[in-house]
Amino acid sequence: MPTTGFTYLRPLTVADLIRDLAEPGAFALAGGTDLVPLRAAGAITPAVLVDVKHVAELRGVETEGDAIRIGAATTLADLGERDGRSLDAILDGAKIVGAAQTRERATLGGNLCRSSPAGDTLCGLLVLDAVAELQSLDGIRHVPVRDFFTGPSRNVKKPSEALVSIRVPVREGGSAYRRFTYRRSMDLAVVGVAAWLSIEDGVCVNAAIAIGAVAPTPRLVPAAAETLVGTTCDDEAIAHACEHVVAASSPIDDVRGTRDHRLRVLRPLTRDTLLLALTRALGSSPP
Ligand SMILES: Cc1cc2nc3c(=O)[nH]c(=O)nc-3n(C[C@H](O)[C@H](O)[C@H](O)COP(=O)(O)OP(=O)(O)OC[C@H]3O[C@@H](n4cnc5c(N)ncnc54)[C@H](O)[C@@H]3O)c2cc1C
Structure with missing residues (x-):
């Protein structure tokens, strides 16, 4: 257990938040569902904890022009209550994190x-092409989530940067996320797959597929998505997409599953996820 203390700061504005995060040894504290266990295990030793939850600009979901803006400190519980189809693949994930108590604390920005x-x-x-808005005393930058991850639990965000919001473009189509776990809840994904499909006159005109827990970072599989474009997403096209997904994965053996089992699960999970996204795309009305 860590023996050192820390300073707790509770800014109310983004200006104060980024000033506080510029302090040496500062960490943003959102729901704390990752940070608190990491600190307890001695994996991190924050000198300053900057609570992001009381900054109004970091809370809530609203439509801004052609995008949906999600404040980084919006809880997964609040997100899960949203109606509408345009965030489906994100909401599918938000609704299954931990238990209800976890989701009342945990935030999208923290995830x-x-x-x-x-x-x-x-x-x-990833499949909904979200963009992270990062802000520090050096200014604001917008990083597509596809460029965000650099390795397991690593990303391009600097310690002094606050994640202020996540913007998701409003698009036609249907999306879905499914995961495989050994238990129904309170388990982490052994394998995860998300898909987004845009369908016009029964033909797929655009697609995205992403995989989780089977590579060092969550990642898009463009080759799999490309095989679907121009098809009706029939069995053959989906089978081809699944082959590309398996080829793009590099799972490891760890406490949650073996490499072999992950590879075996990935194909049917991808198929199920694509079929759910397709059903939603065919039934979708404009968001
Ligand atoms: C019991 C339990 C079950 C869980 N189950 C799941 C699960 O099923 N699936 C899953 O994906 N995760 C799971 N988790 C992990 C965790 O709940 C999620 O990753 C959660 O979304 C983290 O959000 P948080 O707000 O609690 O982040 P915190 O713990 O507060 O922060 C996490 C990290 O992000 C940084 N950070 C947070 N917000 C910002 C910001 N606005 N700007 C800059 N940096 C920021 C923090 O400094 C810290 O490094 C579980 C955790 C627990 C304790």
Whole structure:
């Protein structure tokens, strides 16, 4: 257990938040569902904890032009209550993180900044082409989530940067995220897959597929998505996409599953996820 203390700061504005995060040894504290166990295990030793939850700009979901803006400190419980189809792949993930108590605390921004290969909202953020807004005393930058992850639990965000919001473009189509776990709840993904399909006159005109827990980071599989474009997403096209997904994965043996089992699960999970995204795309009305 860590023996050193820390300073707790509770900014109310983004200006104060980024000033506080510039302090040496500062960590943003959102729901704390990752940070607190990491600190207890001695994996991190924050000198300053900067609570992001009381900054109004970091809370809530709203439509801004042609995108949906999600404040980084929006809890997964609040997110899960949203109606509408345009965030489906993200919401599918948000609704299954931990238990109800976890989701009341845990935030979307925390899931993204933790950058676990098995993070349940991350494949959805990838297929829906989300963009992270990072802010520090040096200014603002917008990083597509596809460029965010650099390794297991690593990303391009600097310690002094606050994740302020995540923007998801509003698009036609249907999306979905499914994961395989050994238990129904309170388990982390052994394998996760998200898909987004845009269908016009019964033909797929655009697609994205992402995989989680089977590579060092959650990642898109463009080759798999490309095989679906121009098809009706029939059995043969989906089988081809699944082959590309398996080829793009590099799972390891760990406490949650073996490499062999992950590879075996990946194909049917990809197929199920694509079929759910297709059903939603065919039934979808504009968001
Ligand atoms: C019992 C339990 C079950 C869980 N089950 C799952 C699960 O099924 N699936 C899953 O994906 N995860 C799971 N988790 C992990 C965790 O709940 C999620 O990753 C959660 O989304 C983290 O969000 P948080 O708000 O608690 O982040 P925190 O723990 O507060 O922060 C996590 C990291 O992100 C940084 N950070 C947070 N917000 C910001 C910000 N706005 N700007 C800059 N940096 C920031 C923090 O400094 C820290 O490094 C579980 C955790 C527990 C304790």
